[in-house]
Every structure is written in structure tokens, then in C-alpha cells.
Amino acid sequence: MKRFFAILLCKLLRRIGAKFGRGSSLPGQAALRLCPDILSRVTLPDTIIAVTGSNGKTSTVEMIAQVLSSCGKSFAYNKEGSNQIEGVTALILSHCSLRGKFKRDILLIESDERYARLTFRAFHPTHFVITNLYRDQLTRNGHPQWVFDAIRPAIPPEAQLILNADDPLVSLFGVGRDNTVFFGMERQSFSTEDCTAVYDDGKYCPLCGAPMLYDWRHFHHIGSYRCSRCDFHRPDPVCRITEAALSEGFLIIDGEDRIGLSFRSLYNAYNILACYTLCRRLGIEGSRIAAEISDYVLRSGRVVTFRLGDTEGMLLTSKHENSVSYDQSLFYIASQKESRAVVILVDAISRKYFTGDTSWLFDINFGLLNSPDTERIYLTGRYAYDLAVRFSYTDIDRSRLTVIPDIPEALDAIRGAGHRRLYAVSCFSDRDKLLSRVETT
Numbered sequence: 001m002k003r004f005f006a007i008l009l010c011k012l013l014r015r016i017g018a019k020f021g022r023g024s025s026l027p028g029q030a031a032l033r034l035c036p037d038i039l040s041r042v043t044l045p046d047t048i049i050a051v052t053g054s055n056g057k058t059s060t061v062e063m064i065a066q067v068l069s070s071c072g073k074s075f076a077y078n079k080e081g082s083n084q085i086e087g088v089t090a091l092i093l094s095h096c097s098l099r100g101k102f103k104r105d106i107l108l109i110e111s112d113e114r115y116a117r118l119t120f121r122a123f124h125p126t127h128f129v130i131t132n133l134y135r136d137q138l139t140r141n142g143h144p145q146w147v148f149d150a151i152r153p154a155i156p157p158e159a160q161l162i163l164n165a166d167d168p169l170v171s172l173f174g175v176g177r178d179n180t181v182f183f184g185m186e187r188q189s190f191s192t193e194d195c196t197a198v199y200d201d202g203k204y205c206p207l208c209g210a211p212m213l214y215d216w217r218h219f220h221h222i223g224s225y226r227c228s229r230c231d232f233h234r235p236d237p238v239c240r241i242t243e244a245a246l247s248e249g250f251l252i253i254d255g256e257d258r259i260g261l262s263f264r265s266l267y268n269a270y271n272i273l274a275c276y277t278l279c280r281r282l283g284i285e286g287s288r289i290a291a292e293i294s295d296y297v298l299r300s301g302r303v304v305t306f307r308l309g310d311t312e313g314m315l316l317t318s319k320h321e322n323s324v325s326y327d328q329s330l331f332y333i334a335s336q337k338e339s340r341a342v343v344i345l346v347d348a349i350s351r352k353y354f355t356g357d358t359s360w361l362f363d364i365n366f367g368l369l370n371s372p373d374t375e376r377i378y379l380t381g382r383y384a385y386d387l388a389v390r391f392s393y394t395d396i397d398r399s400r401l402t403v404i405p406d407i408p409e410a411l412d413a414i415r416g417a418g419h420r421r422l423y424a425v426s427c428f429s430d431r432d433k434l435l436s437r438v439e440t441t
């Protein structure tokens with residue numbers, strides 16, 4: 001009876017919420033309050049896919065959903081991105097009959113990495129995709145090792161793990177386990193032997209603590225590694241990007257499946273590879289997956305183009321407190337061989353909590369912008385002066401920086417300067433402060 005009412009309450013609240021455009025976790029929260037073990041009282045499908053990791057969860061899940069949908073599969077997923085237990089509960093109950101039977105064949109879940117263990121206490125995913133573990137939200141997550149420890153209890157022994165082979169800490173989940181497959185990217189022309197980031201999270205073996213050796217890196221600690229002491233090394237991927245032609249805008253997976261890139265970043269390439277590997281596990285042919293996600297433009301996309309006066313702009317949504325996501329955006333800007341201005345906006349560090357900690361700015365490789373192509377760098381938002389302090393530790397000449405904390409004032413200055421091209425780097429928490437004042441295209 002409790003189950004019946006919890007499901008009914010969730011469905012009603014979700015319907016009301018949808019009318020008023022409210023968040024999707026509240027109905028789940030109410031159902032859990034009424035029936036705390038509701039998730040173990042419902043009948044779930046045979047295939048339950050979980051996707052977690054620091055970055056790329058939403059994009060990976062969206063692309064998996066695109067492939068499943070085009071193959072006519074019956075599935076449900078948390079498209080609003082509510083990825084903690086309340087959001088997952090709302091997703092499940094809203095697709096259940098009042099008798100507690102999930103009405104689709106596949107359940108696809110984006111799961112918060114820190115709280116995955118709570119979500120998966122009541123039921124177990126059959127496929128568990130882990131994208132990467134980066135420094136992310138220091139105030140909430142601490143260090144990647146800490147997140148590793150938080151995820152580990154969430155992984156049921158029977159689940160098939162689908163892991164990023166190129167991320168040492170992620171591949172560590174597969175040590176001593178059967179039923180694990182890996183995905184990875186082979187050496188590319190842009191790969192380097194040394195770490196090019198401002199810090200190195202791949203310096204030591206996560207298993208024994210001895211120095212790690214790298215044959216190559218694609219960025220940060222992502223690459224081909226082996227421990228100098230123990231047997232820990234990059235496992236052999238079953239699905240691999242054999243060619244990442246970023247400037248030409250395509251990938252080749254396993255030497256045969258060509259996938260066009262709507263956004264030419266390594267980030268996007270790894271998300272595509274994670275999606276491809278998972279879909280192959282579900283028995284979908286590589287060529288079919290490639291056709292469905294080739295040139296796919298993400299709904300949850302990080303990239304927005306806009307106009308500001310005569311200036312053509314591109315917003316590269318990054319994540320505050322996540323230096324790898326910033327570095328990827330800066331790397332992309334640096335790889336565009338054209339004159340441009342750049343604006344960096346840090347105003348509210350998080351949407352969910354307050355923190356004034358800006359130590360993460362020192363993890364970002366802002367020196368990537370030090371090129372004659374960068375005409376001017378605007379620093380704006382509440383933390384504009386913190387950014388200016390960070391920039392004082394780069395080789396970028398102070399005279400090329402304009403610091404204007406007030407966002408409208410900064411945008412006026414950019415408009416007045418008449419740059420042809422502008423790249424904006426900011427976070428989901430701040431980007432509307434820019435997008436509401438420009439003309440999106």
C-alpha cells in the first residue's frame with residue numbers, strides 16, 4: 001500500500017512540477033520520505049546502465065539515449081540531469097505502473113559519483129560506465145582518490161564495468177575483476193610524452209605509490225601509463241579511437257567506424273567513445289552507433305555561439321572548480337589559429353552551494369592563451385581580481401588584460417573594442433549572465 005501511494009505521489013508531483021517547470025528531484029524526495037525503501041520494492045528491467053565520473057556524464061548519457069532511441073529500444077533516462085538518489089527515484093517511479101513494475105526494457109541512469117553508493121544500495125546496475133576522475137569541486141569532493149573511495153562501494157560484483165583505460169584511477173576499478181571492458185585512445189599526433197598541465201595527478205601509481213611512467217599522454221594524466229614498481233599498467237582497450245583528427249573534425253574507432261565531430265574536442269571524443277563502447281556491449285553494431293552519433297549536436301551542449309555587436313562569439317561552457325574542463329576549453333581556443341579576444345567569467349563558483357575558494361584557478365593552465373593570436377583577455381565577475389592574481393603567475397603581459405568585475409560593463413567594453421572573434425569561458429552556474437546580454441545564434 002505504501003508503495004502504491006509513494007508511486008502515485010511521485011507521479012502527481014512530477015506532473016505538477018512539469019507544469020510549473022520545477023526541478024525533477026522533489027517528487028523523488030517526497031516518495032522516499034513516504035516509503036524510504038521504495039527502490040527495493042519496485043520491479044526493474046533486466047538492463048540497468050549507470051554512467052558516472054567527474055566529467056562527461058550528461059553528454060555520454062544523452063548520446064547513449066540517442067542511439068537507443070534510433071534503434072527503437074524501450075528505455076527511460078534522467079534527461080534533466082537530476083543525478084542523485086532523489087532524481088533517480090523520481091525517474092524510476094514516474095516510469096513504473098502503480099503496481100511497481102518499471103514499464104521500459106532499459107533503465108539508463110546518470111549518477112552523481114559521490115552519492116552513487118546510496119542510489120545503488122537498493123538495486124544494482126548491470127552495466128557501469130566510469131568516464132574519468134578529475135579534480136572537481138574541491139569543497140565537495142576533495143581529491144579524486146576520495147571520489148574513487150566513494151564510488152567503489154557503489155559497484156556491485158556482478159555488474160559489467162566499462163572503464164576508461166587511459167585514466168589510471170578509473171582503470172584501477174577493474175584490477176582483480178572479471179567482466180570488465182576498457183575503452184581508450186591510441187597515440188595521436190598531439191599526444192605528448194610529458195605532462196603539459198600545471199599539476200600532475202598521474203605522477204604516482206594509485207596501487208602502490210611508486211612513480212608512474214608514461215609512454216604518452218593525451219592531456220593531464222590521461223594516456224598510456226605503467227608503474228615503475230608493480231604490475232599496474234594501462235589495460236588493453238576493447239574499443240579504441242585509432243584516429244582522432246580533431247582539426248578535420250572526425251574520429252575513427254577500431255580502424256573502421258568514422259564519427260564526425262560537431263565539436264572538435266578531446267573531451268567530446270572520449271564521451272563518444274564511452275557511448276560507443278557501452279552500446280557495443282548491448283549488441284548494437286559499430287556502424288549503426290557511428291551513424292547515429294556522427295555530427296551529433298548535444299542538447300546539453302557546452303558550446304553556444306552568439307553575437308555581441310560586430311563580434312562573433314563562442315561560449316565554451318567549462319566547470320568552475322574543475323581545471324581539466326577549463327584546460328580543454330583553453331586548449332581548444334589555443335588551437336584555433338585566428339585573432340581573438342577571450343573573456344573569462346567567474347561570478348558564482350557553484351549553483352548549489354556558496355564557496356569563495358578560488359584555489360582551483362591555480363590548477364588551470366591559463367598560459368595556453370599566451371599567443372600573439374590572443375588580442376585581449378577580459379576578466380569579469382565577482383572573482384575578476386582573483387583571476388587577475390592567477391594571471392600574474394603566467395607569462396601573459398599585464399597590458400593585455402582588462403579587469404572589469406561588473407559583467408554588463410565588461411560586455412560593453414568588449415562590444416566597444418570591436419573584436420572580430422570572442423571566446424567566452426565560463427561555467428553553467430554563470431553562463432546565463434553572459435548569454436542573457438548577447439544575441440545567441
Ligand SMILES: [Zn+2]
Pocket residue numbers: 205206207208209210227228229230231232
Ligand atoms: Zn604500482
